[in-house]
Amino acid sequence: MPIRQLTPIRLASAVTTVWRSARAYRALAEYQALRKQIVEEQQENERYTQQIQGLKSDQKSIEKEAREQLGYAKPGEYVYVPPVTARPAPPATHSAKK
Numbered sequence: 001m002p003i004r005q006l007t008p009i010r011l012a013s014a015v016t017t018v019w020r021s022a023r024a025y026r027a028l029a030e031y032q033a034l035r036k037q038i039v040e041e042q043q044e045n046e047r048y049t050q051q052i053q054g055l056k057s058d059q060k061s062i063e064k065e066a067r068e069q070l071g072y073a074k075p076g077e078y079v080y081v082p083p084v085t086a087r088p089a090p091p092a093t094h095s096a097k098k
Helices: 003-057 057-072
Strands: none
Touching: 003 057
């Protein structure tokens, strides 16, 4: 067979190999990103598990959350709630007009 007849076959084979390699690289990158996300989610889950255990057993943790989240106070105490300040409106910009 002459070399000219093999060139299109070799070219098609090279293109297919490059395409498959690029697809495999993208799949590997996606896999690594997902593995990283799984580790982060597992760490967050562990933090929540520890927080839940603390709230189930530690009286000080329960009291802290009741005070901070629910605004509870002991008898004779006063809870100060600062007033909510309204955010000023952003200044009007006319950057499109020159």
